Amino acid sequence: KISEGEWVVLFDSKRRYLIQVEREKIFHFHKGYIRHNDIIGMEEGSIIRSSQGANLLVLRPTYSDFILEMPRGAQIIYPKDIATILVWADIYPGARVLEAGIGSGALTIALLQAVGETGTVISYEIREDFAKRALSNIENFLGKKDNHILRLKDIYEEIIDENIDRIILDLPEPWRAIDNILKALRPGGIFLAYTPTIIQAQKTVEALKGTKSFTLIETIETLLRPWQIEGLSVRPFHRMVAHTAFLTVARRIVT
């Protein structure tokens, strides 16, 4: 049953609304309003009717629902890329993972879930305002996390952590961090950079190769093509997201 303080998503036929259920509050939208009091005690998966007779489905948010609807400063990494990152960067329970920057915290949440209670996630970020929002997003979805460390630092300047298993970068010039990464990432560790343009990917690959300390370097992209299956209309949707970013992955070797 849904209790007070929980986050829920309300789905109508077209849209999804993320709200935190609080007693006496009222949720307004273009088809009237819903009293939070009426959601409290409902079973997840039930339908609630708005003041104007619209039916909304009440569910607890999945990870994707949450990150797509949570407050953002910086652009988030989308679920299809996060899914690929978790496997290509091989994020495992117990891993010590370092990321930069934290942005809105979408990737951070996925990393914290994947490393579990025995792992650690360290986030480097230069913007305090982004970091603040990200921490609030993380806490709203996962609760307080003792195994998450935030460092308000420029990763191009320095990394003060060592013996890191996995490093993921989502910032404009990943190649500028490569010397620091070399010191922080343990041999056998995996580096992954998420870059919107192929120029950024190419510069990153060149920088990785230049160190002679990385191997198994590959650059990939993830294309997700949703299909419509309705009666005889069984075909890909006409529209799809054609591009988000490239993922460049590499493995640190002993040098």
Ligand code: SAM
């Ligand atoms: N991955 C994040 C997410 O899924 O929500 C989004 C990251 S956002 C696109 C890029 C972030 O990197 C911004 O918050 C920016 O302030 C931060 N950043 C840029 N350069 C940085 C640097 N040199 N060191 C640390 N953080 C940096």
